[in-house]
Amino acid sequence: EVQLLESGGGLVQPGGSLRLSCAASGFTFSTYAMSWVRQAPGKGLAWVSAISDSSGTIYYADSVKGRFTISRDNSKNTLFLQMNSLRAEDTAVYYCAKGYVSVNRFDSWGQGTLVTVSS
Amino acid sequence: QSALTQPPSASGSPEQSVTISCTGTTSDVGGYNYVSWYQQHPGKAPKLMIYEVSKRPSGVPDRFSGSKSGNTASLTVSGLQAEDEADYYCSSYAGRNNVIFGGGTSLTVL
Numbered sequence: 141e142v143q144l145l146e147s148g149g150g151l152v153q154p155g156g157s158l159r160l161s162c163a164a165s166g167f168t169f170s171t172y173a174m175s176w177v178r179q180a181p182g183k184g185l186a187w188v189s190a191i192s193d194s195s196g197t198i199y200y201a202d203s204v205k206g207r208f209t210i211s212r213d214n215s216k217n218t219l220f221l222q223m224n225s226l227r228a229e230d231t232a233v234y235y236c237a238k239g240y241v242s243v244n245r246f247d248s249w250g251q252g253t254l255v256t257v258s259s
Numbered sequence: 260q261s262a263l264t265q266p267p268s269a270s271g272s273p274e275q276s277v278t279i280s281c282t283g284t285t286s287d288v289g290g291y292n293y294v295s296w297y298q299q300h301p302g303k304a305p306k307l308m309i310y311e312v313s314k315r316p317s318g319v320p321d322r323f324s325g326s327k328s329g330n331t332a333s334l335t336v337s338g339l340q341a342e343d344e345a346d347y348y349c350s351s352y353a354g355r356n357n358v359i360f361g362g363g364t365s366l367t368v369l
Binding site: 177243246250 | 310
């Protein structure tokens with residue numbers, strides 16, 4: 141069974157940084173692309189960033205480009221999202237999702253971790 | 260890129276059918292056959308219900324079906340059951356390695 145477990149969320153001040161992790165199990169992590177998708181409180185879903193299986197290809201939504209960095213450690217089956225220069229509008233539950241942006245198919249999701257940006 | 264347009268709410272009685280629309284543009288829904296639908300129960304993670312407009316992942320009941328005409332995609336839930344009550348989000352590939360979502364539709368089973 142595919143399992144994705146996010147961690148690292150919390151309360152951070154505007155301009156601060158946070159690093160999210162997503163521990164994967166139940167599938168061959170190193171052979172799948174992964175993404176981060178977020179959901180602001182009471183709002184809809186928004187794709188944030190994607191990384192290919194080998195980390196050779198990386199994509200970002202315009203709203204986070206230059207501030208967020210996605211990475212992965214295939215030896216530890218873990219996906220990361222380094223978030224810098226955080227803004228109030230980055231407040232959301234962040235989900236990691238297994239799948240491919242190019243065909244818009246995310247077939248497994250974690251339970252999410254809440255990031256709150258507030259002073 | 261703007262979000263896809265979904266009705267905020269939809270409803271139907273048990274065993275009835277309900278259709279949720281998702282309207283985009285020629286740059287997303289109309290331009291690619293990569294429309295997906297996700298179901299999300301309160302406080303839970305989204306679940307993939309439909310991908311590539313009309314394909315169902317293993318384990319998704321065939322009561323759920325998807326279609327597309329022009330710039331509008333649709334999700335139909337037939338034979339409504341109480342457990343179908345949830346939020347539903349459409350999503351489309353939008354080119355240049357970008358994916359956009361709709362604002363979500365809250366489905367109520369009366």
